[in-house]
Amino acid sequence: MDNSTNSTQIVSFILAAYGNLGHLKYLYFTIIFLSYITIVVANTGLIVVIYVERTLHEPMYVFLCSLFVNELYGSTAIFTCLLSQMLSDTHEVPFIYCFLQLFCLYTYAIAEYSNLAVMAYDRYVSICYPLQYHVIMTSGRVCVLLLLVWAYSVILFTVPYSLTVRLRFCGNLINKVYCDIHVIHTLSCSVSTANNVYILVVAVASVIVPLIPLSFSYIKVFTVCLKTSKETKQKAVSTCMPHIVAVTNFAMGCFFEMCQSLFDMNHLSGTMRVILSAYLVVCQPLLSPIVYGLNLSKIRDVGKSFLQNKK
Template identity: 60%
Template sequence: MENSTQIVSFVLTAYGNIGRLKYLYFTIIFLWYLLIFVANAVLIVVIYMDRRLHEPMYLFLCSLFVNEIYGSTSLYPCLLSQMFSDTHEVSLTNCLLQIFCLQTSASIEYCNLAAMAYDRYVSICYPLHYNVIMTTGRVCAIILLVWIYSFVKSTFVLSFNFHFTLCGNVIDKVFCDLQLVSKLACSVSTLNSLLDLVFGIVTIGLPLIPISFSYLKILIVCFQTSKQTKQKAISTCTPQIISLLNLSCGCFFEMFQSRFNVAYIPNTLRIILSVYLIICQPVLSPIMYGLNLSKIRNACKGFLLHRK
């Protein structure tokens, strides 16, 4: 029986034998990653350079764009390197690091959307007190808390899930997955299953509380105010709601595949669903906010065309 000290690498079996298609896959993945990096980086630079965008909502968006780059970088370089690998092995250290980054990125995404929902709640429900409540210092403190909370939580998740003995090193995915690694344990206790449930609730359920509260309050205000206020609320909240729904769908696909037997699903579809979140969310965010919000759209035009 192998123990945890003997497992030095994991084998990612979902790649299969892709033959010459690896060149096509490599090109597509590289261009997609380049699109994600450039789109989010441009918006980060635009928000940083344009003082008119140094407002709470845009600072939260800047944090969101940074996280899109962070989360994508934890996956795409690994995918690119595996395209030309014959064994599709990943070291134990790199596997743990990838799991940590993906867990952290998902948590930051949810918490950031919660902070943005609260910002919209204050803006729409308490417009006269908005500048007093959402000061720059408070916004920066919220963003810092989001990142620290996510990093600390992910550290606890890994520490609780990697104290057991492993009896295998084969992962049926194109990246390292915490649940599939946990299933390689020689014995899984009820405590581990309970902790898995708790960490899932903390990651997804906890941020959903302020999100649900904020949008419920906004909805109530919309029914009680003028048509102009309704339109403002809809235009500012729609991108966040779409991002939340897309994020939740991605997390659902991921959790469903990791926890249940999905052998009946075609391999290609399983791979797409497993990386759906990292494929769509990092591109959806700059599209929804960069194109939908007029201030950012105009600032991008000025930045790219060198106009003041």
């Protein structure tokens, strides 16, 4: 189908970013499959460790569990498509599956960012108000924050998603390795002003709302660190560093995603387009369990003892 095709004939989309991978598709399939297995094992393993070890039943680790669950959710939604498309010659995705993937991908991204913002607030309370930490971060407040993270991602994306599903399409070529709402809008025969406004509001809200507590928390943390002893600074840095790495990596993934949506990437090789498209949903779920599992001594020590007891 081309872009002149009547909207009533659109029953699937073609993911053109894969291009003609040739025999390399088997290599890429193996790499992606191993990456997915690593993501599942690493994130599930850390969730189990935190769940079974009572000393880790603290707000910080509860928020980490939420982060790991979200990464399993997001990576599963995209990896099933990546693996099937790597071995496909047509790279065709059914209409219904494309929109299901769209919902999972964007709710994953919003929940990830919101979860990171809540974790930043938790670190702010821990460092700036250590004596009142357990009074402020009660189990009830932790539950409310987690509920807000997940509800916010679903509610925020529901309206633009429901409007996008109703669009009529005159084309089906998506120049990415998964379905993208911006590209889908460009394929529409007619997009209403209301739809564009909702998409803009969601884009701004999904960035600005979590950015406020994230920025506020770290400004306060850095302000406190400047006034404290060297030992306190080192402790604060060691506690916050995994989170800063995760936020930076997520921001890079979002930047690559934005570039792919807004700019023409046809001049790039197929391999580079696949890497840029998949960075957000591959590198973030891979990196988070590594930086948290290796840098947080409490998780590292519990994980070691858990493995030794299994032998």
